[in-house]
Amino acid sequence: MGTGALAHIRICDFTGQLAGAGATKFLAAMGAEVIRIEDPVTEGRWDILRGAPPFKDKRRGPEFGSGFNNHNVNKLGITLNLRTERGKELLAELVRRSDAVTENFAPGVLERWGFGYSHLRELKEDILYVSNCGFGQVGPYGTFKSWGPIAQAVCGLTFTSGLPEQPPAGWGYSYMDHTGGYYMAIAILAGLFHRARTGEGQWIDMSCTEAGAALCGPALLDADVNDRPLRRPGSPNSNRNPWPAMAPHGIYPADGDDDWIAISVADDEQWRRFAALVGEPWATDERWRARDERLDHQDELDKAVGAWTRGQERFALAERLRHAGVAAAPVQRPGERIDGDPSTAAYGLWPTVQHAAMGEIRVDGLPVHLSETDWAITEGGPLLGMHNDDVYTRVLGLSASEVDGLRAEGVI
Amino acid sequence: MGGPLQGITVVELAGELCAYTGKLLADLGADVTLVEPVAGSPLRWYEPFAGDVADPDRSLWWWHYQAGKSAVAADLDTADGAAKARALLERADVVVEAAGPGVLDACGLGSEALRAANPRLIWVSITSHGAADPRSSQPSTDLTLLAEGGPVWSCGYDDHSLPPVRGGGGQAGHTAGHYAAMSLLAALLHRELSGRGQHIDVNAYAAANVTTEMASYGWLAAQSTVQRQTGRHAATRPTQPTQVMCADGRYVNTGPPRRGADFGQLADWLDSLGLADEFDEMGVLRLGVELEHISMAQMEEHDLVGEIFAAGRAAMFFLAERLGAYELFLGLQQRGMPAGIIYSPEEVAADPHFEARHWARPVHHPELGRTVRYTGLPVTFPATPAGELRPAPKLAERS
Numbered sequence: 001m002g003t004g005a006l007a008h009i010r011i012c013d014f015t016g017q018l019a020g021a022g023a024t025k026f027l028a029a030m031g032a033e034v035i036r037i038e039d040p041v042t043e044g045r046w047d048i049l050r051g052a053p054p055f056k057d058k059r060r061g062p063e064f065g066s067g068f069n070n071h072n073v074n075k076l077g078i079t080l081n082l083r084t085e086r087g088k089e090l091l092a093e094l095v096r097r098s099d100a101v102t103e104n105f106a107p108g109v110l111e112r113w114g115f116g117y118s119h120l121r122e123l124k125e126d127i128l129y130v131s132n133c134g135f136g137q138v139g140p141y142g143t144f145k146s147w148g149p150i151a152q153a154v155c156g157l158t159f160t161s162g163l164p165e166q167p168p169a170g171w172g173y174s175y176m177d178h179t180g181g182y183y184m185a186i187a188i189l190a191g192l193f194h195r196a197r198t199g200e201g202q203w204i205d206m207s208c209t210e211a212g213a214a215l216c217g218p219a220l221l222d223a224d225v226n227d228r229p230l231r232r233p234g235s236p237n238s239n240r241n242p243w244p245a246m247a248p249h250g251i252y253p254a255d256g257d258d259d260w261i262a263i264s265v266a267d268d269e270q271w272r273r274f275a276a277l278v279g280e281p282w283a284t285d286e287r288w289r290a291r292d293e294r295l296d297h298q299d300e301l302d303k304a305v306g307a308w309t310r311g312q313e314r315f316a317l318a319e320r321l322r323h324a325g326v327a328a329a330p331v332q333r334p335g336e337r338i339d340g341d342p343s344t345a346a347y348g349l350w351p352t353v354q355h356a357a358m359g360e361i362r363v364d365g366l367p368v369h370l371s372e373t374d375w376a377i378t379e380g381g382p383l384l385g386m387h388n389d390d391v392y393t394r395v396l397g398l399s400a401s402e403v404d405g406l407r408a409e410g411v412i
Numbered sequence: 413m414g415g416p417l418q419g420i421t422v423v424e425l426a427g428e429l430c431a432y433t434g435k436l437l438a439d440l441g442a443d444v445t446l447v448e449p450v451a452g453s454p455l456r457w458y459e460p461f462a463g464d465v466a467d468p469d470r471s472l473w474w475w476h477y478q479a480g481k482s483a484v485a486a487d488l489d490t491a492d493g494a495a496k497a498r499a500l501l502e503r504a505d506v507v508v509e510a511a512g513p514g515v516l517d518a519c520g521l522g523s524e525a526l527r528a529a530n531p532r533l534i535w536v537s538i539t540s541h542g543a544a545d546p547r548s549s550q551p552s553t554d555l556t557l558l559a560e561g562g563p564v565w566s567c568g569y570d571d572h573s574l575p576p577v578r579g580g581g582g583q584a585g586h587t588a589g590h591y592a593a594m595s596l597l598a599a600l601l602h603r604e605l606s607g608r609g610q611h612i613d614v615n616a617y618a619a620a621n622v623t624t625e626m627a628s629y630g631w632l633a634a635q636s637t638v639q640r641q642t643g644r645h646a647a648t649r650p651t652q653p654t655q656v657m658c659a660d661g662r663y664v665n666t667g668p669p670r671r672g673a674d675f676g677q678l679a680d681w682l683d684s685l686g687l688a689d690e691f692d693e694m695g696v697l698r699l700g701v702e703l704e705h706i707s708m709a710q711m712e713e714h715d716l717v718g719e720i721f722a723a724g725r726a727a728m729f730f731l732a733e734r735l736g737a738y739e740l741f742l743g744l745q746q747r748g749m750p751a752g753i754i755y756s757p758e759e760v761a762a763d764p765h766f767e768a769r770h771w772a773r774p775v776h777h778p779e780l781g782r783t784v785r786y787t788g789l790p791v792t793f794p795a796t797p798a799g800e801l802r803p804a805p806k807l808a809e810r811s
Contacts, residue, residue: 006598006601008605055633066630066634069633070629070633139765140764140768145748145750149644149645152752153754154755154760155760156756158665159754159757161580162577163569166569167657167663168663169643170579171563172638173625179623183791186590186597186790187793189597189600189601190416190417190597191793193416193597193600193604196601204791204794207769211790213757213766215581218460219758220785220787221460224758225462225780229758230758242460250555251564253575260559262555270551322550322551325551326551327556329560331560332560333637334565334630334631335635337562337621341560344618347615361632364621364628367588367591367621367622368613370611372608373599
């Protein structure tokens with residue numbers, strides 16, 4: 001601790017999974033002191049990723065979930081039993097010493113524990129409270145359950161991903177857990193900035209589905225202004241690009257089992273270069289020189305492009321196309337982009353952390369660099385109660401024997 | 413304007429990869445000025461157009477991303493234009509640009525020179541592959557970034573003869589934009605203490621790479637490779653479908669019931685619909701009420717638990733065949749089971765929940781003689797409520 005843009009910030013953190021923990025991971029990487037509170041009775045299992053696969057080795061249990069580790073690096077972990085009065089007193093003390101309280105429980109959980117915003121504010125008038133749930137706390141769906149795939153279904157994003165005559169392909173991962181976390185970090189940081197300038201706290205309640213729906217803007221406008229809904233025959237075909245319109249634009253077969261290459265030809269000039277590189281009669285046919293012709297006959301064009309790419313090695317072909325000034329990229333498997341493309345590691349994208357139980361393990365870093373206060377990720381996700389001694393003595397001012405007493409009484 | 417960033421001056425050099433960052437900042441209340449060529453930014457020609465009339469003031473892409481901003485016309489490769497831009501950049505709190513490595517330096521508008529002139533300046537450069545990578549000077553698109561960056565590998569269908577799928581909406585730029593906004597907010601907070609700005613390098617390819625959930629961390633931890641599946645998480649081993657087509661042809665995403673209460677709820681629901689006799693596994697379904705929560709381990713140990721689990725799943729599919737998607741979604745959620753209707757974007761704005769929350773933002777468009785619904789704010793700040801959203805700047809409205 002002590003360096004980074006946010007070294008002066010302390011977060012009293014109840015977040016879990018990815019939609020919440022991802023937000024405070026960013027803050028921790030930027031130097032904030034994030035104190036993650038977990039329940040000793042259930043071994044922190046309100047975060048389902050504690051102890052969930054994938055695993056690094058044969059060991060199982062709450063200290064071995066690699067997703068949990070990935071999302072909780074550089075955080076401090078304490079245990080606190082909020083069923084006990086002493087536990088509640090300690091939480092109140094921690095709130096008094098924090099800049100923000102963060103959580104992504106179902107609506108009303110913190111309130112039921114007696115730590116709703118009105119009480120948080122009594123404890124510390126300028127506290128920032130940021131909650132993040134699937135549908136927001138107010139409204140007909142306020143109590144509805146949600147996780148990433150549900151938020152992305154209801155917000156419109158799942159529908160945007162697919163091929164004609166097929167069901168929605170959706171997102172093969174919780175895009176809205178990542179993105180909900182990003183928005184939550186934005187909410188926390190903007191709330192802290194307002195507080196730094198005015199001394200005023202507030203309760204920011206975030207709805208993950210609304211955040212997701214904000215990512216489908218032009219589609220909403222096209223439906224409203226042009227009466228052209230995205231749900232219509234032949235739509236969506238999301239490997240194509242209507243905005244801006246490009247053709248050819250798609251994911252084409254390459255040589256190899258399940259090997260694919262993405263190609264985007266943005267304009268007539270790029271088509272000229274693409275056609276010259278292909279060099280076959282179909283490509284140099286004058287007919288395809290006009291963008292409208294290419295857009296109007298994309299099925300036919302895609303078939304020809306796919307027949308040309310099919311036998312070719314995707315990395316070499318992408319390289320040739322790029323050099324010719326045409327956007328192209330292989331569809332990369334995880335190992336190909338993480339270990340095969342040296343640029344990602346060179347960017348510092350996969351920092352190795354020391355995890356107290358798992359040992360050395362690589363995690364997702366941040367895709368940015370700040371010239372004066374860059375991020376750092378060095379510590380693994382905390383074991384259950386790993387920082388109890390540190391936090392209860394240094395932050396809350398208890399003595400070592402008092403902490404031992406809490407442990408004996410089952411408070412921590 | 414309202415919003416937590418009111419009073420913060422942002423200059424955005426119009427570009428596809430930074431448009432969304434500027435939009436996030438405008439939505440947070442910052443005063444965002446776009447700098448675009450005198451002839452108009454090429455982004456003004458992005459389809460679709462209002463009424464399908466190709467016109468630099470009618471691009472709906474431009475309307476969405478540039479609403480709430482004002483614009484200044486300046487050609488950066490001319491002495492006058494560069495001087496005009498320089499005057500703006502020197503006074504800014506934050507600069508956001510996606511010009512590509514070296515391009516602004518060649519115009520005398522490089523970040524180092526301007527940061528020397530204004531040490532408080534926070535300068536955000538968004539590039540496709542990072543400021544130092546030669547690929548950032550080569551063409552790339554949302555499709556190619558998501559293809560090489562990881563998301564595409566995980567999306568598509570069980571049938572791998574179909575190509576993997578790039579999700580829609582320009583998410584490569586959105587993800588880079590989220591990291592840009594988070595980073596510059598951290599830098600603003602730091603500046604409150606130190607008085608110093610800084611340069612922020614945002615790498616869109618890297619942003620996609622760390623936004624793939626277990627595709628990345630499964631490889632990092634265990635060198636495992638996920639495989640795409642229809643409408644659900646890519647996984648190292650095949651998993652059961654979670655996306656179900658309903659009687660109206662629309663889809664709902666759901667998980668199979670696991671809690672004892674869920675089985676009772678499903679059985680009662682079938683009863684109330686008069687379908688109990690038609691559903692063969694009603695008896696097994698009712699047995700589920702006795703269980704607390706079904707775990708994978710229990711299913712492996714006890715055949716009956718596995719049968720109950722299968723009956724729960726079957727009940728859900730049975731209901732889907734007889735109900736519309738909205739009915740199934742609402743019915744499951746009201747009975748405490750997670751489910752999500754798969755809406756298309758325009759259906760979200762018309763949904764009663766989002767209407768009750770006044771999510772969509774009305775923007776008056778005099779040229780259409782009507783009010784248009786824009787996406788709502790992703791986050792609202794009670795201490796600093798946002799003002800009305802202004803339409804994107806027209807060519808004639810620039811200074």
